Amino acid sequence: MDEKLSREHEMILDAVRYWVKKQCPRTETMAWDESNQLPPEILSKFKELDLWAMGVDEQFGGTGRDWLGITLVVETLAEMEPVLAGLYATDMWGAATIAAMGTEEQKASFLPQLTEGKLPLARVKPSQPLEETIQFRQGQSGWILNGACKQVDFAQQAQMLVVQATAENNPDLTSQFLLSPSSEGVEISPLETLGYRSAGSCSIELHDVYLSLEAILGQVEKINPMAAALAQGAWNLLMAAQATGMAQGAMAYALEHAKGRVQFNQPIGNFPAIREKLTELSVMIRASRLMVRTAAALADAGQKYHAEAAQALLMASSTAEKAGLEGIQILGGYGYSLEYDAQRYFRNAMQLVCSGVEKSSLYATIGKSMGLTP
Amino acid sequence: MSSGLSREQNGFREKVRSFVEREVSDARAAEMDRTDEFPHDIMHKMAQYGLTAVNVPIQYGGEGGGDLEVMILCEELSRQSPALSWTLGNVILYGNNIIGVNGSETQRERFLPLLAKGQLYFSFGLTEPNAGSDAANIDTYAEKQENGPWIVNGGKTFITGGTVANYVVTFARTAPSRYKGISAFLVDTLDKGFSYSKIPKLGFRGSDTATLYFDKVTVPEDMILGGPEGLNQGWGQMVRLLNGERLSLAACSLGIAQAAFDAAINHVRQLPPPAIAGSRQSVEHRLAEMAAQLEAARALAYRTAWMHTNKMECVRETSMSKFFCSETAKQIAAGTMAVMGPDGCDMALAAQRRLRDVLILSIGGGTSQIQKNIVAKTLGL
Ligand SMILES: Cc1cc2nc3c(=O)[nH]c(=O)nc-3n(C[C@H](O)[C@H](O)[C@H](O)COP(=O)(O)OP(=O)(O)OC[C@H]3O[C@@H](n4cnc5c(N)ncnc54)[C@H](O)[C@@H]3O)c2cc1C
Numbered sequence: 001m002d003e004k005l006s007r008e009h010e011m012i013l014d015a016v017r018y019w020v021k022k023q024c025p026r027t028e029t030m031a032w033d034e035s036n037q038l039p040p041e042i043l044s045k046f047k048e049l050d051l052w053a054m055g056v057d058e059q060f061g062g063t064g065r066d067w068l069g070i071t072l073v074v075e076t077l078a079e080m081e082p083v084l085a086g087l088y089a090t091d092m093w094g095a096a097t098i099a100a101m102g103t104e105e106q107k108a109s110f111l112p113q114l115t116e117g118k119l120p121l122a123r124v125k126p127s128q129p130l131e132e133t134i135q136f137r138q139g140q141s142g143w144i145l146n147g148a149c150k151q152v153d154f155a156q157q158a159q160m161l162v163v164q165a166t167a168e169n170n171p172d173l174t175s176q177f178l179l180s181p182s183s184e185g186v187e188i189s190p191l192e193t194l195g196y197r198s199a200g201s202c203s204i205e206l207h208d209v210y211l212s213l214e215a216i217l218g219q220v221e222k223i224n225p226m227a228a229a230l231a232q233g234a235w236n237l238l239m240a241a242q243a244t245g246m247a248q249g250a251m252a253y254a255l256e257h258a259k260g261r262v263q264f265n266q267p268i269g270n271f272p273a274i275r276e277k278l279t280e281l282s283v284m285i286r287a288s289r290l291m292v293r294t295a296a297a298l299a300d301a302g303q304k305y306h307a308e309a310a311q312a313l314l315m316a317s318s319t320a321e322k323a324g325l326e327g328i329q330i331l332g333g334y335g336y337s338l339e340y341d342a343q344r345y346f347r348n349a350m351q352l353v354c355s356g357v358e359k360s361s362l363y364a365t366i367g368k369s370m371g372l373t374p
Numbered sequence: 375m376s377s378g379l380s381r382e383q384n385g386f387r388e389k390v391r392s393f394v395e396r397e398v399s400d401a402r403a404a405e406m407d408r409t410d411e412f413p414h415d416i417m418h419k420m421a422q423y424g425l426t427a428v429n430v431p432i433q434y435g436g437e438g439g440g441d442l443e444v445m446i447l448c449e450e451l452s453r454q455s456p457a458l459s460w461t462l463g464n465v466i467l468y469g470n471n472i473i474g475v476n477g478s479e480t481q482r483e484r485f486l487p488l489l490a491k492g493q494l495y496f497s498f499g500l501t502e503p504n505a506g507s508d509a510a511n512i513d514t515y516a517e518k519q520e521n522g523p524w525i526v527n528g529g530k531t532f533i534t535g536g537t538v539a540n541y542v543v544t545f546a547r548t549a550p551s552r553y554k555g556i557s558a559f560l561v562d563t564l565d566k567g568f569s570y571s572k573i574p575k576l577g578f579r580g581s582d583t584a585t586l587y588f589d590k591v592t593v594p595e596d597m598i599l600g601g602p603e604g605l606n607q608g609w610g611q612m613v614r615l616l617n618g619e620r621l622s623l624a625a626c627s628l629g630i631a632q633a634a635f636d637a638a639i640n641h642v643r644q645l646p647p648p649a650i651a652g653s654r655q656s657v658e659h660r661l662a663e664m665a666a667q668l669e670a671a672r673a674l675a676y677r678t679a680w681m682h683t684n685k686m687e688c689v690r691e692t693s694m695s696k697f698f699c700s701e702t703a704k705q706i707a708a709g710t711m712a713v714m715g716p717d718g719c720d721m722a723l724a725a726q727r728r729l730r731d732v733l734i735l736s737i738g739g740g741t742s743q744i745q746k747n748i749v750a751k752t753l754g755l
Contacts (some may be wrong), residue, residue: 129715131645151716171649192721194730263508273743325704328576328733331531332506332741335736338574346576350729354711354718360656 005072005338012051012069018074019049024080026341029221033264033344038083038198046084052117055095060111065096067296071241075292078245079234079252082348083199084199085245089238090154094121094162096234097176101218101227110160122158122181123235124149128358134206136165136177140224143179145185145209151355155181155188156200162217163206164228174228176217185209187288195344195351232361233306236313237295243316244288246352250323250345251281253331257342261331277326281319288316307369311364324349377453378680380440385605386428386443386671389449393423400724405457407727412538413580417461417748421492426465431474434486441618444471445625452629453641456731459626460581464535465489469496471618472543476611478601481560484653485541497539499530499561499586507744510553510609514588516546524548524598526559526591532738536584537571541565543599545608556608558599567591567682577730616683616740617692622740624675624699627732631671634728635664637712657713664706671695671702690752700735707732 005013023045032038054069056062070092077085095114098106113119126132126149134147145165155161161181167173181188187205213220218227255278258269268274291312296304324346328335335342367373379387397419406413420426428443430436437443444466448459451646468751469489473481473496505511514528526546536542543560549555561568567589575583598604599611638661648654678691707729711718736742 127715129713130717165568194719194721194726235444262504263506263511268507271743273746321708325708325733329736329742332737333501336576336737338576343576346733350708350711350726351719352716355716358715359712 005068009069009072012054013072013076015049015147016051016073019046020076021078024084026080029081030341030344032081032083032198034197036197038081038087042084043087047117051088052091052095053115055092056059056111056115057099060107061115062111063094065099065300067237067299068293071292071296074241075245075248075289078242082242082246082352083196085242086196086199087154089242090121090123091117091119093123093231093238094119094160097162097231098178098217100230100234101176101224103214103218105214106217110178119160120154120158122152122154122161124155124161124163125231126164127151128361129354134163134165134173135168137168139210142213142269143177143211144275145179145206145211148202148203148205151191151193151201152204153199153201153359154198155202155204156190161186161204164231167223173223173225174224176231177211177215177229179209179211179215183209183211188363193351193355195347195349228310229306229365232365233309234299236252236362236365237292237299237305237309239352240288240292240295240312240316242356243313243320243349243352244285244292246349247281247285247288247316247320247323250320250327250342250349251278251285253341253345254278254323254327257331257334274330277330281323281326284296284315284319284322288312288319291315307366310365313357314359314362314366317353320349321353328349336338348353376386378676379446383442385445385572386439387446387450390425390447393420394454398451398454398458400454404722404727406455406457406726407577408579410574410579410582412535412582413458413461413540416458417465417492420458421465425462425666426470426492427490427562429466429470429474430486430675434482435490436470436486438598440683441621442683444618445675445679448622448625449629449632452626452731453633455580456626456630457578457580459622460578463581463622464495464539465492466534467619467622468498468539468543469494469541471615472599472611473724475614476599476604478596479606480596480601481599482658494541495535495539497533497542497664499536499542499544500531501530501532502528503531507741508620510556512545512547512556514544514546515535516548516557516559516593518548518595523592523594524559524563525558526588526593528588530586530588532573533570533584533586533587535582536586537572537582542586543696544586545612545732548608549606550674551606553609554606557605557610558608558611559593560597560599560685561588561591561593562597565591565593566661576733577727578734580729617688619739620692620745621675621679621682623735624671624678624695627699627703627735628668628672628675630728630732630735631668631699631706634703634707634710634725634732635661635668637728638664638706641710641714660709660713664709667706675699693740693745693748693752695750697736697742698741700732701742703732704729706735 051062054066072083074089163177185207188202191201191203261268295312296303296310327342332341333338380724427436429441432438451459473485516524516526542561544561548557569587570584675695678695681688
């Protein structure tokens, strides 16, 4: 399916590849990881590519949302610098979520800024493995939010938080709220993580955070019952693209090593054990990529894609985990050394698996599409 | 859990466990990981507690234990801080074992009493840039001076404890034959021409790993391992140690896996009761699988240890234990992280460290692929 990309998509892909090659050499990305910081210059240079417009419709200044284009960008960035991929993906997710659920006023006020990459977002979603909750209730003149979320990526630089909360009196009613990180009652503390180290991750606590009625994404009177599913579908698709790119990056790195490293008078890639690890990964990566593109194409055609996105993420995340782990094994002792990059792929992949993938909810989504009630 | 172990051995396990509880807090284990500094303080306490003497024969001031006690020690230390089993390894594996098994009588008398007291560190210097899995491919060489000492030239890499060792058991080429042209020299690290640089690494931090340089280092003839008769015997001497070393590495895997499993269980236990009965089935089944995997791995490793202790042929079982325990532990450590979600990747918690730590155990001491090659060979393939 790579072969069948449109000319425009080929051009986007080429531009991003060229940019990554030029601006994100491996020595630099390793240094960013070590210093826990993505340099602001890189971000501004990245914005010059004007890729944010792909996430927003023309009436708000964008070029019309293009899921296939977005996932191509995310995947390509993740091959070398998953943090940048995650940052871009978070904004694209926010733009899609606001476009899908927001009121006209919300769209008009946020989407033009998002088009220009000027409204950095962070997604606050309670973790399922930790069984976290964030709850909302309606007060006299607005909403009151309470709860906590252990890990929120990009929270340090975000100007707006998109918070998923559940009604205090109705666990089946979930909505998204837009709020400033400096709102009263929002406590943000930095979190040191295994991977995505330069993502400015934080833990967030919400203590009686008062919000105006308009802070809810969508109509106040009629909370969208599909809000959680809509948000999660887009998120899963973007995570799957990240995982696919990461797996590709890890595999390509190990492949290069396997071709050059000689033991027992031959490149280790010649040994069936190593060759099979690499080839199996290449198969899984291809499957992941095709699944991402299928889901993206469905989304672009305005069709249901949530089950497909969940399938893609299930596949791509286990591929990324495997690629991270096998990458180290293929490099042997060098895989364990911080002077080589296999360990960064491994750490980023585990981070994605632990904090970005909630398997039971993926199984529920896919199962539902097959007629199995969760 | 301890079936097949003697009362003394179970008692020893309890003794190690109480030492760890008392002396190695969670915070201390985390600090070692963060700073990556060799834990001289804990090593000192381990020596005082007699742990450095565990496998030194009684006549040299030791406790007279063997590879099984070393396994127990590695397993228990690894539950809390795997790196400690390697820092201790610089005494009990690369000192006590190498000298005890292969040393000349003079060498034993000279080194074992000091090792037993924890006053000397040894490193095992085999791996080189061109000789990893293909360990016999070493380029480091030694030349004999006319009627005098040997001069060692070359380099080693990934050497555990290379920054702290008093002696490096250095494998060097002394004749052209691939296996029968290798000798092991006890290189004094204070000697001129020896230097090192530390390698920063993903896990087992605190146990230093180093690249070593030998620039015309002079070694007297009686510092060939086994004495002058040890010339060209290096490969055979190494092979004699393999079963013990591989079993102790398998034990490190078991300790890490046990700790990971305990953490997964604790994580699930502290969650509020599930809203819908049975809704946690997938996590519960994953834990059930882990429990079974761990039991199987431990049974294999300790049965092999029993064979080894009873001097039965167990090369195959040792290699099986080495790769099975490390690969299983890897799965358990990764599975635990997934069960714990964001807690699994929090650098302030130990779950992520266990996976970082365990990854070396399918590489060091012969990779899983090399162990499978050995097993296949013993199966007559
Ligand atoms: C933290 C650490 C501590 C260490 N401590 C010591 C020490 O104290 N002393 C010491 O001497 N060494 C030590 N080592 C070195 C260790 O033993 C080697 O890293 C290990 O033997 C693998 O060699 P390599 O790293 O060169 O990998 P390689 O040999 O390059 O292997 C790379 C990959 O190729 C595979 N491969 C190689 N050959 C084959 C084959 N024939 N068939 C199938 N697959 C194959 C391997 O399984 C691996 O997946 C240490 C290493 C580390 C990282």
